[in-house]
Amino acid sequence: MKNSLVKILLMAGVVIVGSSFSTEAKDSHTKNIVSKEPAKAKTYKIRYGLVGQDGSKTLSGSYDVGSFIATHTVTGQSYDTYYGGGFQTLPAYSEDLPAGTYTFTAMQGQGGWVGYGSVTSEVSDAQVDPDGYVTIYIPIVWEE
Numbered sequence: 001m002k003n004s005l006v007k008i009l010l011m012a013g014v015v016i017v018g019s020s021f022s023t024e025a026k027d028s029h030t031k032n033i034v035s036k037e038p039a040k041a042k043t044y045k046i047r048y049g050l051v052g053q054d055g056s057k058t059l060s061g062s063y064d065v066g067s068f069i070a071t072h073t074v075t076g077q078s079y080d081t082y083y084g085g086g087f088q089t090l091p092a093y094s095e096d097l098p099a100g101t102y103t104f105t106a107m108q109g110q111g112g113w114v115g116y117g118s119v120t121s122e123v124s125d126a127q128v129d130p131d132g133y134v135t136i137y138i139p140i141v142w143e144e
Contacts, residue, residue, distance in 0.1 A: 044123050046070060046094040047133035048081065048104075050116075050140055057137050059091045064109035065116070068092050068138065070102040073120065086110025097134075099124050106138045115142040 048068040049059040067082040081092045086109035105118035117139040121127070127134045 041098050043096040043098055044128065045133050046097050046123070047131070047135045048092040048094070048106075049090055049135060049137045050106075051137045052140055053143070059135075062087050062089050064111045064114045065092070066107035066109045068094065068104070068106050068136075070094060070097060070104050070123075070136075072098075073101045073103060075100075091135075093133075097123055104136045104138060113144045114140055117141040 047059070049057055050063060051057050064086060065088040066086055067080045068088070069078055069080045071078045079094050079097055081088065081094055088109070101120065101122050103118050103120045106116035108114065108116070119136065119138060121134075121136060123134050129135055
């Protein structure tokens with residue numbers, strides 16, 4: 001009886017030890033698997049506002065803007081906010097802009113009453129404001 005009990009305990013010990021090795025081998029194998037899908041590049045949400053000729057910044061109102069445009073300074077890729085009309089309500093938004101340095105500007109709207117300048121800025125984690133946006137203010141250079 002004692003001999004049978006010792007054999008059973010010994011066998012149980014071998015099974016437990018053996019299964020722990022096979023689990024570790026399985027875990028180490030799965031840790032080394034590399035995904036074949038490319039990682040999606042991080043993108044940013046841009047919020048556009050305007051800077052008046054007097055230096056005042058605004059993120060509200062309706063303006064004679066055809067589109068806000070962000071052009072990547074290295075690739076030349078452009079992203080715009082065109083909404084199909086000559087006026088846009090602020091703030092205007094662009095989503096899914098990859099990190100990088102961009103030249104931001106605005107196109108005249110249908111009235112042609114306002115001229116816009118441009119600003120070059122980096123889009124990265126450092127520029128994200130507490131609201132979760134990279135806020136860009138486009139200067140108004142002339143208006144009628």
